[in-house]
Amino acid sequence: MSEGMLKQGIVPGRLEPGQYARNFSDLHPRLDKHEAFVEADRCYFCFDAPCMHACPTSIDIPMFIREISTDNPLGAAETIFEQNILGGMCARVCPTEQLCEEACVRMEAEGKPVKIGQLQRYATDIAMEENAQFFERAPSTGKKIAVVGAGPAGLAAAHRLAVHGHDVTIYDARPKAGGLNEYGIATYKTPDGFAQAEVEYVTAIGGIDIELGQALGKELSLEGLLKTHDAVFLGVGLGGVNALRAEGESTADDGLAAAVDFISELRQSDDLSKLPVGRRIVVIGGGMTAIDAAVQSKLLGAEDVTICYRRGQEHMNASGFEQDLAASKGVRIRHWLQPKRILTENGRVTGIELEYTTLTEGRLVGMGHTLTLPADQVFKAIGQTLEDETAAGLALSGGRIAVDAEGRTSRPGVWAGGDCIDKGDDLTVTAVAQGRDAAESIHRYLSGN
Known part of the structure; x- marks a missing residue:
């Protein structure tokens, strides 16, 4: 075992410099x-x-x-x-x-x-x-649409609206456009700045402006957007992170983090050798985000990485391929465990106590006996929530924005799509479909149909 792998705590540079490029190279190189x-x-x-x-x-x-x-x-x-x-x-x-x-x-x-x-x-x-463009922008209609969120749903909606000749302004809270495609996907899936290249390709049709650093509920308000635009599309995603609801969670100042924040930091890093990672990692969750966080922790040089999921393997949202990928990288996946207590020493995470679970009459219950895993880093990947300020004045369903089959919200002139709506399913392809279809609905509305 190398000296770097023996480093204690959350530190950078666990691997030899050249290893990072090899570890984070393209997962599926293009076919020739x-x-x-x-x-x-x-x-x-x-x-x-x-x-x-x-x-x-x-x-x-x-x-x-x-x-x-x-x-x-x-x-x-x-x-x-x-x-x-x-x-x-x-x-x-x-x-x-x-x-x-x-x-x-x-x-x-x-x-x-x-x-x-x-x-x-x-x-x-x-x-x-080859920058081959297959769409021509229709003559300008003079209609202006605000798209809030430059992720997959927002980009798809903006492009389709621009094709119809409408003028679109995309507002996004982040420093870069792309949403989860830029900030929330494992680096080895989209290397070489592909997310930004795609944003440029999509917006090349014209008629689409992007304004960054503009967050709904802060710099922007729904009321203000409706006054200056003919329609609004919300593709704001889910900004909040669910709590573990485990004892000691509130006092863990060093070593407990949201998996999406870890992935975002990694995605924006110019030098992976400078990105700190723990020696022993525990990831709580069973979806794609949990897999991405766990695999990338291992690729950064973590010695021991374990995913803990409260239900069985057959219940995991992560696909079989993703689970096999994690196993191939040395990640252990343990089932029927839920977090009970975060162990800390002077605010620094030292481990996690988990309770064994079971299904009783279709209901998940704790069994009373526990397991303790040492850890210097624990990542939460148990789902995200809609931030209150992004849906002010709109009807909700299941904690997300309620929409009809065309993506129309409870407020006239406002549509929504992607993870923020009650029909979202955390897939890029679904968000694209919802953004595209909402754009067609907006076009019919603006055309008087």
Whole structure:
């Protein structure tokens, strides 16, 4: 074991300098031309296309794969972007193994689906590298729309509205546009500044301005936006983090953090060797954020990383692929454990006490006996909440903004989409679909239909 791995506490530089680049290199490098042809040739081009029905954005998957097979990657990209303007990012982060690829007939027949996600990346990467634009902005309508949130839902809504000739201003609280695509996804999934490249590609159609450092409830108000715009779309995501509700949580000043904040800091780091990480890490949660935080902790040089989830493996929101990825990196996943007490010494985390759980008549209950794990860093990845100031005056459902089938909120002239709404499911591809569809609803509203 190297000297760096023996460092105690939360410190930077646990690995040799060159190791960071290797650890955080592209998880799925792009297929080359020959690989894409071979993979496209495996597609049956099904008439009923179960893969297409499994895609939240309804991309015509057989069509774009056929276009790749005939050496027409730009045509394939156009087919993808017609339904999903963020198809490049979705090709990288979408859980295709649970959606289109799970529905693939090859999966049913052989247990090995067509690599739809990688084929989608092949086509969209070529289009973006060549800056091939497939949409023309309609003549200006003179209508102005405010889009709050520059994440997947906001970007998709803005692009579709711009296509229809409306003038769009995107407001975002962060220093960069992109939302969770920029701040909340594991670095090895989207290296080399892809999120910003995609923002530039989407906004290249024109008619879209971006104003950063503008937060709803602070610099902006819904009332003010409605006075200066013809419609408002909210794609504000979820800014709050659920509490562990464990004893000692409020006194843990050093070593207890939200997993999303850790991932954001890592994503914005220019030098990963300077990013502190603990020697022993415990991540609480069972979704993609928990996996991303745990795997990246290991890649930064943490010696021992454990994910603890309160239910069984079959209940985890993280896909089987993501769970296998974590295991392959040396992350342990333990089930049927819930946090009971954060152990601290002078405010510094030293461990966590967890209680074993079970299901009784469909209800999760503690069993009374516990397990203690030593840790110098504990990450919370148990879900996020809607911040009150982002939904002032709007009806809520389940703690999120209530919308109808078209994304309309309880307030006339205001639409919403993405994680902030009651129909959100924490997937980039779903947020894109909701932003796109809300934009069409806004266009009909502004057109008098």
